[in-house]
Amino acid sequence: MNIKEMLQMVDHWVFAETDQHLDDLQKTIIEEISQGKTYKQIADLYGYHENYVGDESRKLFKILSEKLGENINKHNFFWTFERVTDHSQGFNVINANLNLCHNHQTSNNNNSNYHKQKSNFKDLTLAPQIFKFYNRETELKNLNNYIFNQNIKLISVLGLSGIGKTYLVKRFVDLNLDNFEVIIWKSLKYPKSLDLLVNDLLKISNVETYHGTSLQKNETYLQKSLDDKLKQLFDLFTQKKCLIIFDNIETIFIKEQFAGQYQTKFKDYQDLFTMITENDHQSNLILISQESCAEMQNLDQDLTIVKCLELSGLNDVDILTNLGLKDEDSWLKLVKLYQGNPLYLKKYISPLIKNIFAGKVTDFLQENTLFLTEDMKSHLREIFDRLSLIEKQIVTELSKFDQPISRENLRQNLDLSFMDLVMGLQSLKQRYLLTKIEEETVLFSLSPILREYVKKS
Ligand SMILES: Nc1ncnc2c1ncn2[C@@H]1O[C@H](COP(=O)(O)OP(=O)(O)O)[C@@H](O)[C@H]1O
Numbered sequence: 001m002n003i004k005e006m007l008q009m010v011d012h013w014v015f016a017e018t019d020q021h022l023d024d025l026q027k028t029i030i031e032e033i034s035q036g037k038t039y040k041q042i043a044d045l046y047g048y049h050e051n052y053v054g055d056e057s058r059k060l061f062k063i064l065s066e067k068l069g070e071n072i073n074k075h076n077f078f079w080t081f082e083r084v085t086d087h088s089q090g091f092n093v094i095n096a097n098l099n100l101c102h103n104h105q106t107s108n109n110n111n112s113n114y115h116k117q118k119s120n121f122k123d124l125t126l127a128p129q130i131f132k133f134y135n136r137e138t139e140l141k142n143l144n145n146y147i148f149n150q151n152i153k154l155i156s157v158l159g160l161s162g163i164g165k166t167y168l169v170k171r172f173v174d175l176n177l178d179n180f181e182v183i184i185w186k187s188l189k190y191p192k193s194l195d196l197l198v199n200d201l202l203k204i205s206n207v208e209t210y211h212g213t214s215l216q217k218n219e220t221y222l223q224k225s226l227d228d229k230l231k232q233l234f235d236l237f238t239q240k241k242c243l244i245i246f247d248n249i250e251t252i253f254i255k256e257q258f259a260g261q262y263q264t265k266f267k268d269y270q271d272l273f274t275m276i277t278e279n280d281h282q283s284n285l286i287l288i289s290q291e292s293c294a295e296m297q298n299l300d301q302d303l304t305i306v307k308c309l310e311l312s313g314l315n316d317v318d319i320l321t322n323l324g325l326k327d328e329d330s331w332l333k334l335v336k337l338y339q340g341n342p343l344y345l346k347k348y349i350s351p352l353i354k355n356i357f358a359g360k361v362t363d364f365l366q367e368n369t370l371f372l373t374e375d376m377k378s379h380l381r382e383i384f385d386r387l388s389l390i391e392k393q394i395v396t397e398l399s400k401f402d403q404p405i406s407r408e409n410l411r412q413n414l415d416l417s418f419m420d421l422v423m424g425l426q427s428l429k430q431r432y433l434l435t436k437i438e439e440e441t442v443l444f445s446l447s448p449i450l451r452e453y454v455k456k457s
């Protein structure tokens with residue numbers, strides 16, 4: 001809930017009691033108190049006498065006390081507000097202010113559990129809400145182990161688009177809400193400079209250092225160099241157990257080049273990732289990406305500084321439950337046909353079977369085709385368009401074969417230097433589009449869904 005929504009709610013209560021809406025001064029009082037200002041600071045800022053602001057505030061709290069049937073004052077207002085409106089997640093910075101403000105004021109509260117929970121800060125506004133979550137027990141266990149037992153500071157969750165990366169990490173977050181003091185979820189779908197992103201993260205650290213003094217005083221970081229801001233951020237990472245999630249991190253890499261190359265304007269993210277692994281602190285950063293880069297790989301197996309969790313498809317039929325499908329015996333075949341990709345299975349293929357085949361999975365499978373819906377095609381087009389020219393050539397060649405083929409075979413059929421071919425194969429691996437089969441000679445095959453797309457387009 002943001003300040004606007006909060007004002008609307010208070011206005012609603014005041015109107016119910018007095019038949020009058022909040023006036024400008026009352027709105028200002030709530031807005032400024034939420035920012036941590038004292039009556040004196042509000043009075044100075046808006047040219048009133050301190051006593052007048054105090055009197056007006058007390059009148060407002062009296063109205064609210066009558067409306068809510070409990071004694072409300074400046075110190076318990078936000079606490080009470082939050083309890084009454086009962087919102088439990090998605091706090092933005094202002095809400096965080098409120099949290100800390102009322103925590104500060106209610107530090108004698110005997111209910112230590114409630115108090116403990118309230119001292120946490122969570123910004124999960126950009127994370128999906130999860131209603132049904134299936135499988136992935138091993139992956140959840142691994143994440144737990146990396147973070148709580150091995151203290152791995154940089155973890156990457158990698159895999160094809162739609163395979164369930166975001167869902168998995170959000171599930172992990174939901175299960176561990178109380179195990180971190182700060183949790184911030186950032187989506188980089190529309191990427192921003194590291195400087196702006198660090199500003200966002202520091203707003204939290206601002207709040208953390210807040211003790212009733214003007215917030216503006218703490219916002220001096222806005223004028224600082226990125227170096228200094230990072231120092232401030234790492235101070236927070238040291239003082240508090242933070243979990244930071246950057247989703248869709250592939251957007252900071254260059255399109256149509258080999259995987260995992262940072263765009264010039266985002267190159268400093270690389271420094272942040274290195275700092276996260278090398279500096280001494282108690283926090284964790286999870287990167288979610290469709291393509292991996294050097295910083296995500298643990299090159300030295302003995303040194304567990306970073307870990308990557310590479311997701312493959314689901315191999316269970318649970319994902320198909322409650323989607324209106326029949327013929328349960330055939331579900332596993334369907335899951336395998338679409339390589340356990342939950343996005344394709346749940347969002348695109350199941351509705352198609354339900355609507356056109358009356359839910360009969362067997363009838364659909366009898367057609368014996370790997371059917372791609374228009375949505376799937378446009379999803380696959382996005383993936384294909386990100387590839388470098390060399391990768392596109394390799395993928396096009398691979399799509400001609402139903403069987404895995406060797407590097408030598410590819411080399412004979414493609415007009416590519418040895419170096420280009422090797423780099424292209426490596427890059428496709430980094431995007432999880434290629435399967436490598438280690439036999440006497442190493443063989444490569446394409447994800448069948450991508451092969452179907454390339455063959456037909
Ligand atoms: N474990 C799961 N249980 C239930 N549904 C899932 C699961 N994983 C993924 N999904 C479904 O698949 C969709 C795509 O998953 P998502 O995590 O967004 O993929 P990614 O982040 O890898 O692109 C989700 O919107 C959700 O509907």
Ligand SMILES: [Mg+2]
Pocket residue numbers: 165166167247248288
């Ligand atoms: Mg995602």
